[in-house]
Amino acid sequence: MIHANKYFDLRGQIIDASTLDEEERQLIDKLQQFSDDHPDARTAEYESYWIRRVGDFYLARGLSRRDVTRTVVWRIAQDLNSRLMIAAGLAKVHDYRDELENLILLKYKSRRAFCEATGLSEDMLSHVLAKRKNLGIQTLADALAKIGYTIHITQVPDILH
Amino acid sequence: MAAPLLECSFLIPLKRDTNLSDGQPHAPERWEWLYDELFDRFRGVTFPPLTYLGVYEDPDTHSRVRDESKKYILAIEDSQLDELRQLLSAACVLFEQKCTYLSIAGRVEFVGPPSS
Numbered sequence: 001m002i003h004a005n006k007y008f009d010l011r012g013q014i015i016d017a018s019t020l021d022e023e024e025r026q027l028i029d030k031l032q033q034f035s036d037d038h039p040d041a042r043t044a045e046y047e048s049y050w051i052r053r054v055g056d057f058y059l060a061r062g063l064s065r066r067d068v069t070r071t072v073v074w075r076i077a078q079d080l081n082s083r084l085m086i087a088a089g090l091a092k093v094h095d096y097r098d099e100l101e102n103l104i105l106l107k108y109k110s111r112r113a114f115c116e117a118t119g120l121s122e123d124m125l126s127h128v129l130a131k132r133k134n135l136g137i138q139t140l141a142d143a144l145a146k147i148g149y150t151i152h153i154t155q156v157p158d159i160l161h
Numbered sequence: 162m163a164a165p166l167l168e169c170s171f172l173i174p175l176k177r178d179t180n181l182s183d184g185q186p187h188a189p190e191r192w193e194w195l196y197d198e199l200f201d202r203f204r205g206v207t208f209p210p211l212t213y214l215g216v217y218e219d220p221d222t223h224s225r226v227r228d229e230s231k232k233y234i235l236a237i238e239d240s241q242l243d244e245l246r247q248l249l250s251a252a253c254v255l256f257e258q259k260c261t262y263l264s265i266a267g268r269v270e271f272v273g274p275p276s277s
Contacts, residue, residue: 010189044208051200065204069197078196082189090175090212090231094188102190105255131183 002028007072009079010086010093012154015072024073027057031073035080041088050077096140096151101129103149118143167237170264171249171272172213172230177257180222191255198248199233203241207234220259230262250275 002025005018020028031050038045054077058068068074085091108114111129115122120135120143127133135143141151173195176184199206213230237245242265249261253274260271 042211044210047208051196051206055200055204065201069201078193081196082193085189085192090186091189091192092186094190098188098190130181131177131185 007076007079009075010082015075015079017072017076020072023057027054027073028076031077031080035084039084039087041081041084041090046084047081050081053077097128097131097134104129107147114147117147119146164238167239167242167266168234169237169242169245169266170232170234171245172215172232172262173252173256174228174230174258175212176228178259179226180219181259182257187256194255195252198251199235202244202248203235203237205236208232209234246270246272 002017005016007015007017009015017025017028031053034049035046038049041047054071054074055065055068057073058071059065063071082091086093104111104114108117111125112122114120115125120139124133124135128135137151144150176186178184209232213232214227215230216225216227218224219226235245246263249263249272253259253261253272260273263270263272
């Protein structure tokens with residue numbers, strides 16, 4: 001699942017696994033095996049397993065709980081869980097509007113601040129984030145360019161590996 | 162002897178609210194945020210298997226709404242209650258809900274999004 005020290009997540013983004021030690025790699029193998037053996041997210045078996053397993057592993061190494069959630073193994077374990085949730089119909093692969101909302105939540109104090117920075121109207125943004133309307137590609141590209149972001153094309157993820 | 166803990170449980174609907182949004186399933190990033198926060202703030206959480214079906218009256222539209230939710234169970238100290246409410250308030254925004262159902266040792270609250 002990790003090829004050439006790279007793990008490709010659901011978003012098609014690369015998680016760099018080159019710094020993992022042998023124990024961490026073994027833990028990922030166990031997580032992968034467990035998710036393979038318990039693929040139905042509705043049973044919550046993997047969900048119950050991975051948090052405890054990864055949490056205990058890193059807490060024993062002295063990491064804080066917040067730091068545990070930033071480790072490569074945690075992110076990969078999360079990604080495996082997300083794949084199971086999508087396969088079970090409990091979640092749905094995001095579209096650009098979810099990414100837009102994440103960007104606003106993380107980088108701006110309010111939707112208004114984001115609109116002022118990008119030139120988008122608040123009314124339009126409200127409809128877009130509520131998934132009632134879409135932005136044209138050029139409109140989105142122009143708006144994102146004003147804040148230093150761009151659209152990028154990526155391969156559709158293979159949900160179950 | 163350690164002080165007894167409170168058993169708390171809450172429900173997160175599997176889909177976005179149909180009035181606030183489009184009624185579609187959440188993106189996985191939303192669930193990932195929830196797991197990060199639950200572990201960071203409370204460490205332990207129980208995930209009951211299966212999902213919970215419910216029906217309620219929407220307070221705004223007065224229409225009958227059916228939903229399906231995931232349930233989470235926590236054992237926390239009294240002093241952590243406000244932190245749990247704060248988490249669920251943020252969850253209302255991220256999961257696009259009007260409120261979330263929170264049971265605190267059998268007493269139920271509906272936690273809404275932040276007022277500001």
